[in-house]
Amino acid sequence: MRSAVARMDGRIGRIAALSRIYRTPCFPPGAGPDYVNAAVSVDTHLTPQEILAGLHEIEADFGRERKQRWGARTLDLDLLAVGDQVLPDRATQQEWMRLPPDERGRVAPQELILPHPRLQERAFVLVPLADVAPDWRHPVLRQTVREMCDALPETDRKEVIAIA
Numbered sequence: 001m002r003s004a005v006a007r008m009d010g011r012i013g014r015i016a017a018l019s020r021i022y023r024t025p026c027f028p029p030g031a032g033p034d035y036v037n038a039a040v041s042v043d044t045h046l047t048p049q050e051i052l053a054g055l056h057e058i059e060a061d062f063g064r065e066r067k068q069r070w071g072a073r074t075l076d077l078d079l080l081a082v083g084d085q086v087l088p089d090r091a092t093q094q095e096w097m098r099l100p101p102d103e104r105g106r107v108a109p110q111e112l113i114l115p116h117p118r119l120q121e122r123a124f125v126l127v128p129l130a131d132v133a134p135d136w137r138h139p140v141l142r143q144t145v146r147e148m149c150d151a152l153p154e155t156d157r158k159e160v161i162a163i164a
Helices: 002-011 048-061 092-097 123-132 145-151 153-156
Strands: 016-018 022-024 033-036 042-043
Touching: 002 016, 002 042, 016 123, 022 123, 022 153, 033 123, 123 145, 123 153
Parallel strands: none
Antiparallel strands: 016 042, 022 033
16 A cells, blocks of 8 residues: 555655555455555646546556456555546536446446545545545535545444554
């Protein structure tokens, strides 16, 4: 985890903050080992598309091959948000936020969607993100990370366990 963060520092921008490291259950249960999650805040001059390309390069450095959506991976670096930018536009952002669960693994966007359309549903994202940006406000939902995290079921939040 830390070596991936070290590669971000400079390639993507300057690391401004790093969350604690968390363990979360594999999904679906029993499909593999638990996951390790963290969040990083980066100061950068890059565009969102350049940031995403840099993250994909780092994943490839760690042996990730993008063969299928949500397939097995050695490293998964997600771009959650860039300030208050909404990409490509609010209508598309909201369309992806409302995508039915059965379509989420089957349909992939053809363009970068920011903020990540389901970050507000995921404890494994929001708990670490609260370490580095608790007051960041989602530009569409108008809720802070802390508010979105508090709105999740307690059982979901308790599955995200700090290990470092």
